[in-house]
Amino acid sequence: MDGTVVRRVIPSDNSCLFNAVGYVMDHNKNKAPELRQVIAATVASDPVKYNEAFLGKPNQEYCAWILDSEKWGGAIELAILADYYGREIAAYDIQTTRCDLYGQDKKYSERVMLIYDGLHYDALAMSPVEEAPEEFDQTIFLVQRDRTIGPIEGLALNLVKDQQRFHPADKETSILGRKRSYTDTANFTLRCGVCQIGVIGQKEAVEHAQATGHVNFQEYK
Template structure:
């Protein structure tokens, strides 16, 4: 196995989860509108499974909410997309180096990988060499009989740990952000989300 695991940056536009999934599944960073539709249709088709208790809001309200390009995706959306594509999705958290696996237990034969910094999702890919063009990326990996990716997992964890050492993550409970539009300071993800919802501003920079 020749190559290196690389982090492919996805634009920060509130649809990073969907565009990152589009990239690792189909080499397409512009799938967000389509994948939001997929999720809304899936949720609407099974109100029993996707109940208010599960979604945190009524089924219909959630469907309208997830179609809004300003809204962020998370665990619910990743589990639906794993099922939609029939592949496991591994999401690595930089702050804790934990890996959350979606689509587990369904015996899928392939896995794709994301990296998460507390606010933002990027894609993980195997590149033949540092600096090789993205069209040479391998993003879909065969799951072995022991349900691992073999050496790929070690390489991936090394990258995640390297990002952690560089503190390339956001401590979402305690970080301080400044709104790039009006320069107001906010603390924590909760305040950032409230500010974004109140003003429509979504361009935050971390500052210490």
């Protein structure tokens, strides 16, 4: 097997999940509006399955919510997109090195890979060499009889573990684009670079950003 698994950075614009999926599925980092429409249509078409208990909000309200370009996607959206494309989506969590596999129950024959740092999704790809241009990326992998994608899984996990290593000197962070490889989303402390207000955890950071439009934060202890 020649090549290496690389992390392809997706723009930090609240639609990183959708654009990361767009890249690994279609080599297109601008699929968010289209994929949000796909998800809304899927959810609206089956209000029994996608009920308020499942979605955390009424079906109609969720559909309007997910079409808002400021809203973030997560597990529900990844599961729907795995079925839409007919491929498994493996999402690697840097903080825990856990891999969440969407579409696994359907036994799809192909898989794509994402990497998640607590707030942001990027794409994973197989490249001939680390510095090769993105047009040489392979992002779709055959699922073998043992339901793995072979040695590529080991390469992906090694990259995730490498990303987990944190250099203490690198403290600058932003909820929309951090230098840091992962974020402890429940307990990290941030100070707004605009108004200097302190927040704790992802929830407070997102609420502050949505209320003020401020998205530049520095981590502090």
